[in-house]
Amino acid sequence: MNKTVQHVTRRIVERSRASRESYLARMATAKGSGPFRATLPCSNLAHDLAGCPSCRPALLDEKTPNIGIISAYNDLVSAHQPLGRYPELIRQAVAEAGGAAQFAGGVPAMCDGIIQGEPGMDVSLMSRDVIALSVVIALSHNVFDGALLLGVCDKIVPGLLMGGLQYGHLPMLLVPAGPMRSGIGNREKNQLRERFAKGEATHDELLASEMRAYHSPGTCTFYGTANSNQLMAEMLGLHLPGASFVNAETPLRDALTKAAARRVAALTHLGTEYTPLAEVVSEKAIVNAMIGLLATGGSTNETMHLVAVANAAGISINWDDFADLSAAAPLLVRIYPNGSGDINSFQQAGGMALLIRELLAGGFLHEDVRTVAGPGFSRYTEEPALAGEKAIWQQGPEQSRDLSIVAALDKPFASVSGIKVLSGNLGRAIMKISALAEGENTFVEAPAMVFSSQQELEQAFQEGRMQRDLVAVLRFQGPRANGMPELHKLITFLSILMDQGYQVGLVTDGRLSGASGKVPFAIHCTPEALAGGLLAKVEDGDIICMDARNNLLELKADAAALAQRTPAAPPAEPDGLGHAIFAPLRRILAGAEEGASGLAQRPAVGGGSVLALL
Structure with missing residues (x-):
């Protein structure tokens, strides 16, 4: 062994x-x-x-x-x-x-x-x-x-x-x-998505492409x-x-x-x-x-x-x-x-x-x-x-x-596998390195651009305000904030910025699943912004370092100055149809590293076990 x-x-x-x-x-x-x-x-x-x-x-x-x-x-x-x-x-x-x-x-x-x-x-x-x-x-x-x-x-x-x-x-x-x-190739599918985001393809062309992929x-x-x-x-x-x-x-x-x-x-x-x-x-x-x-x-x-x-x-x-x-x-x-x-x-x-x-x-x-x-x-x-x-x-x-x-065991694609844990004053986060260009995208240091919703980031991209080196900070996306939604939709925008030659990273307390592609990210950041994480104090222009080689996630700012900052206020609670019924569960969800669940085991009367709210 x-x-x-x-x-x-x-x-x-x-x-x-x-x-x-x-x-x-x-x-x-x-x-x-x-x-x-x-x-x-x-x-x-x-x-x-x-x-x-x-x-x-x-x-x-x-x-x-x-x-x-x-x-x-x-x-x-x-x-x-x-x-x-x-x-x-x-x-x-x-x-x-x-x-x-x-x-x-x-x-x-x-x-x-x-x-x-x-x-x-x-x-x-x-x-x-x-x-x-x-x-x-x-x-x-x-x-x-x-x-x-x-x-x-x-x-x-x-x-x-x-x-x-x-x-x-x-x-x-x-x-x-x-x-x-298998349907359409993934590369062809993503190229059409990026063309659509840039206004170079129509809605009908995009839908036809997606229907060839998911068919x-x-x-x-x-x-x-x-x-x-x-x-x-x-x-x-x-x-x-x-x-x-x-x-x-x-x-x-x-x-x-x-x-x-x-x-x-x-x-x-x-x-x-x-x-x-x-x-x-x-x-x-x-x-x-x-x-x-x-x-x-x-x-x-x-x-x-x-x-x-x-x-x-x-x-x-x-x-x-x-x-x-x-x-x-x-x-x-x-x-x-x-x-x-x-x-x-x-x-x-x-x-x-x-x-x-x-x-x-x-x-x-x-x-x-x-x-x-x-x-x-x-x-x-x-x-x-x-x-x-x-x-x-x-x-x-x-x-x-x-x-x-x-690959064969004696000739692997990489000697280490796909996941890194980054730690620093911003907390602990996950970075998936298996999809990144080795030695190129595993280190990002750039000014922060802070968002509190996916819609804010998309709007900034559409308005041309993201054409520069940056680390997009998307906060209040953790379990207790809004149920920790997937943020995969944002990858298209960030990928386009990378293709334009900019150094780009993403730090978030939300999720990105397995379909993140080439964009370097630090996700599942814990503690989340709503639970006292330093993400709530990041401001536009702060320098953030994401370094997978040294397992580092760091906000480069004076600790005393950070202590004086007031955490940003979270956006209003989600108000989509049916969301209110989940509010009690959302408030007790554990952090990402603890499994992000609101359930815990309890001994059951008469044997077995049951699930109970924390």
Whole structure:
């Protein structure tokens, strides 16, 4: 094992010892000796059976496991639209495996692509907590012996896991829908966006271009948070091997969905392979997920999501863990926004089986983990194939089929991977360096230009006031201020300034996900401006230094003078439709490094655990 990976793992184990032991003890108490529905009074059980006449005989048999289906299906989100037909596939496969399956509940699924730059984005991150609470509500009926969690995108997978881990005594698998096939190239898409921003392309031309990029059901093909979620799920051992990036609406995709259904039925406490979710999501599995994310230059959003997921399992990780692992793990994958290819290019080059093979060979992953496929992570060097209508597994490739997409371990794209943690008097922040020109954009020192909203920055660009070297400071975008919206819309404007030859950087307490491209940024800045961060005192013209080489984020001003400054007043609270109902949750959201959640674990009466407002 790599020494840094070993050291960070030991540090996480020690830091988490008390909380992890408490969590596992609660899960052990919650484990049953027979089907959970058998413990219900007759009237309670009759209510469950009344809604499912066809599965009534199976559920009256005390040897039959009952599997709950929790789905993020809607036909608004392309990545989740295919999930609409999954429940019937699952019921059929679970029945073939000697079990029964019931649809337990749905969870909301927002599409950041639809709400990018719009008022709805302000509630996007908070939807993760709503999803977690929805999962708990679905499972609280206590009639299920296992569950399948159907979801893909940004807040959905973390929310499903945060909720599912409250019932971690049950086995659970994550079931994805797979990416859409590749459309227009990312470079061509972004060139048209920049032409439109400069007034050189029409609205109709832009819309036609975007519709060629996002053209069918399935996950968007760039390597943003949605596909980072899928990679993370497989690295945690919660997907079947190779299930992450098989295209949507294909025979193999259906076969994998059925295989997941059969597998979860075999993992319940009623059989001989009992594998509860609580034991799959271990300290070593969390480190594996961190390494996978870093070695591929994945989404910076996972530096919050994985923290929140780990916390739900009693495991405490922080940005120092990410930083130390990032300095040790090589960058093995280049796909957009870190390269020209997309997630389908990654799959064709060797995909997860090859990535895991390389990282295991280099000693960067823990092999001795429990997974839904069985003990040991080596099983994940296999890839699925179709035999008739069933999925089978065979050894994956031993070499990259495209070295411009997946590098060999001995010739990585970079010796260190994609994420840096910057620290200084402005606080702590994340910088993603895997998409930056090495040695060119990792250091920015320029006068600040301060904004309190995305609209202010866009207006300044349109008015020609940003044609100079600058560090754009966009504050009051943190969790408590306005729910920490994505700021991806701003990248086009800042990219144009860079192309014009200006030195440009961005410092914000907001988010930028995995699609940030070539612009150097310090994001997730914590403490946020609304919670006492120095960002609230930055003024136009202040010199700011962003230095990834030395992990520095510094406002170059006299400390005594800064102490005399009055913090800027935040803008009015968001007043978009429906925003007011989220105000109580927004006010208690934790900082970005703590996972930006308003939920905490509490011991439940009678075993198990629940989520509660902080």
